Amino acid sequence: xxxEPRPLPSETPRDRLPVGRGVFLATVAGGVSxxxxxxxxxxxxxxxxxxxxxxxxxVLPSSGWRIYSVADHLPTFDAASWRLTVTGLVGSPISLDxxxxxxxxxxxxxxxxxxxxxxxxxxxxxxxxxxxxxIGPARPKAGAHALHFVxxxxxxxxxxxxxxxxxxxxxxxxxxxxKPLSRGHGAPLRLVIPEMYGYKNVKWxxxxxxxxxVEDGYWEALGYDRDAWVxxxxxxxx
Amino acid sequence: xxxxxxRFSRTERAFHWTNALFFFVLLAxxxxxxxxxxxVAVGRRALVKDVHFxxxxxxxxxLALVALAGDRRGLLGTAREIDVFDRDDLRWLAGHxxxxxxxxxxxxxxxxxxxxxxxxxxxxxxxLLWLGERDTRLRFASTVVLxxxxxxxxxxxxxxxxxxxxxxxxxxxxxxxxxxxxVSEEWAAHHHAKWKPQ
Numbered sequence: 001x002x003x004e005p006r007p008l009p010s011e012t013p014r015d016r017l018p019v020g021r022g023v024f025l026a027t028v029a030g031g032v033s034x035x036x037x038x039x040x041x042x043x044x045x046x047x048x049x050x051x052x053x054x055x056x057x058x059v060l061p062s063s064g065w066r067i068y069s070v071a072d073h074l075p076t077f078d079a080a081s082w083r084l085t086v087t088g089l090v091g092s093p094i095s096l097d098x099x100x101x102x103x104x105x106x107x108x109x110x111x112x113x114x115x116x117x118x119x120x121x122x123x124x125x126x127x128x129x130x131x132x133x134x135i136g137p138a139r140p141k142a143g144a145h146a147l148h149f150v151x152x153x154x155x156x157x158x159x160x161x162x163x164x165x166x167x168x169x170x171x172x173x174x175x176x177x178x179k180p181l182s183r184g185h186g187a188p189l190r191l192v193i194p195e196m197y198g199y200k201n202v203k204w205x206x207x208x209x210x211x212x213x214v215e216d217g218y219w220e221a222l223g224y225d226r227d228a229w230v231x232x233x234x235x236x237x238x
Numbered sequence: 239x240x241x242x243x244x245r246f247s248r249t250e251r252a253f254h255w256t257n258a259l260f261f262f263v264l265l266a267x268x269x270x271x272x273x274x275x276x277x278v279a280v281g282r283r284a285l286v287k288d289v290h291f292x293x294x295x296x297x298x299x300x301l302a303l304v305a306l307a308g309d310r311r312g313l314l315g316t317a318r319e320i321d322v323f324d325r326d327d328l329r330w331l332a333g334h335x336x337x338x339x340x341x342x343x344x345x346x347x348x349x350x351x352x353x354x355x356x357x358x359x360x361x362x363x364x365x366l367l368w369l370g371e372r373d374t375r376l377r378f379a380s381t382v383v384l385x386x387x388x389x390x391x392x393x394x395x396x397x398x399x400x401x402x403x404x405x406x407x408x409x410x411x412x413x414x415x416x417x418x419x420x421v422s423e424e425w426a427a428h429h430h431a432k433w434k435p436q
Contacts, residue, residue: 015324015325016322016323016324017322017323017324017328018321018322018323019321019322019323019327019328019347019351020317020320020321020322020323020347020348020350020351021321021351023348023351023352023355024351024352024354024355025355027351027352027355027356027359028355028358028359031355031359031362031363031384031388032359032362034380034383034384034387035363035366035378035380035381035384036380037380038380038383038384038387039379039380039383040380042380042383042387059273059275059276060273061272061273061274065274066271066272066274066277067274067277067278068283069277069281069283070283070284071281072281072282072285073281073282074278074281116377117367117370117371117381117382118378118379118380118381118382118383119382119383182278183278184274184277184278222371223372234374234377235374235375235377236374236377236379
């Protein structure tokens with residue numbers, strides 16, 4: 001075939017195919033349509049793809065985590081000077097150092113973490129303490145119906161009702177996947193509330209204030225929902 | 239003495255390097271936002287996010303300005319060349335690398351078409367990420383998956399492009415076509431037999 005004289009180049013319509021625009025339009029259409037199916041497909045294949053990718057390129061976001069922050073620098077944890085304080089409407093304000101925190105009853109759980117921007121990390125192994133075990137000794141007053149979680153990352157803060165903080169899987173976590181919480185994940189202590197989007201899971205926690213009612217936290221002041229239930233808030237599932 | 243022929247006009251080169259400049263600023267700022275290790279090391283997320291977003295907004299505007307200020311007819315002609323595949327292009331894609339090629343070979347045409355599509359999708363999904371933070375009606379769970387996927391697609395295209403332009407002995411001569419504008423007549427006759435340089 002190669003040796004046959006070729007037909008005269010390029011002038012018949014069949015010989016001038018608009019492949020370039022076809023590839024361009026098909027790629028754009030496929031990409032735009034993925035807004036409808038992208039996450040569903042990725043959640044099926046990521047279990048197989050992500051571990052391989054992370055092995056080949058170890059700096060890739062491990063198992064899908066992104067590190068979000070709002071201040072210029074991430075807070076640095078110093079075990080000697082770190083304190084968690086419980087203040088506000090309490091009988092006796094308390095201040096826990098890192099050793100005292102670790103001495104509280106330890107609980108472990110495996111839960112998924114959902115970000116409001118769309119990414120999800122499944123099967124995160126957390127260890128930490130229940131909120132009640134931290135605030136109980138401070139003797140909350142009858143007028144306290146909500147908790148104000150204040151981060152060392154100024155000006156980040158957020159609120160939960162006492163009822164929400166009592167959900168069975170709400171945790172103040174100091175370990176993630178078997179290791180002490182890393183700096184990017186909020187060392188040494190963060191709030192974990194799996195049923196709500198990540199922005200409610202305050203990192204670098206340094207103060208819990210008992211207050212009469214819930215107000216706007218950092219993201220709520222920018223238009224996000226106070227009740228950030230996964231799948232039924234912030235425009236999802238509504 | 240080597241004779242040189244003009245392969246890329248000043249407008250084409252300005253268009254290419256403008257695209258490259260914006261792409262690399264977006265890549266660098268995007269990596270800081272995306273990779274946990276860089277985010278922890280660099281911080282200043284709000285600033286990096288602003289740089290990333292506004293560079294992305296300026297990207298298509300800058301390309302449009304280059305086209306408007308330069309030889310737009312020439313660029314339209316280039317787009318037409320990239321669009322049209324003849325039988326030799328299809329044979330080239332099927333593995334017959336001796337099939338005579340025009341100013342662009344079929345692989346270069348595919349790369350250009352895919353790069354243009356990825357650019358459009360980057361801008362659309364990036365705008366949706368930004369708008370979705372402000373209006374829940376424009377917030378889709380898959381936007382971030384698309385933007386991340388485009389990143390990996392763009393890295394693959396870039397890696398292939400850089401390899402062929404800088405490293406691969408048979409093709410790296412083409413780099414001077416995009417820097418000074420000319421390539422050797424002999425190289426052109428061998429790699430782009432159907433191209434008739436003016």
